[in-house]
Amino acid sequence: MIxxxxxxxxxxxxxxxxxxxxxxxxxxxxxxxxxxxxxxDIIGGRSSAYESKLAEGREIALREMSEKARQLGANAVIGVDLDFETLREGMMMCIATGTAVIVK
Structure with missing residues (x-):
């Protein structure tokens, strides 16, 4: 899947x-x-705990999107957009959207 x-x-x-x-x-x-x-946040630097959680969310969303495209018979997804949101305290969401296509 491209x-x-x-x-x-x-x-x-x-x-x-x-x-x-x-x-x-x-x-x-x-x-x-x-x-x-x-x-x-207090001492400065990057939060590797949150970075890894964001990466995990991105991978899950992309995998799910890709599987839905495959079920429709597509072999590629173009125009992919990733959106990250905070739903409430301690909950975050990642959404991947794109257009499923069939390419030669």
Whole structure:
């Protein structure tokens, strides 16, 4: 499965557009991670705990989106957009959306 943020694929011809596909991941952050992040905020630096959770959410959302495209018979997803949101205290969401297509 080819996944791209662009609307075209260089060297490939899009035969047909199958439809919009999306994948979602809602992740809960735990108390220990929140505490470590608050310490990092005070002393400065990057929060590897939250960075790894964001990466995990992104991978889950992309995998789910890709699987939905595959179920529709597509072999690529173009125009992919990733959106990260905070739902409430300790909960974050990642949504991946794109257009499922069939390419030669």
């Amino acid at each position: 996944i791209s943020t662009t609307s075209t694929l260089q060297g490939r011809e899009i035969e047909s557009y199958v439809g919009v596909v999306s994948g979602e991941a809602i992740m809960g952050a735990n108390v220990v991670r929140d505490f470590l992040a608050s310490v990092t």
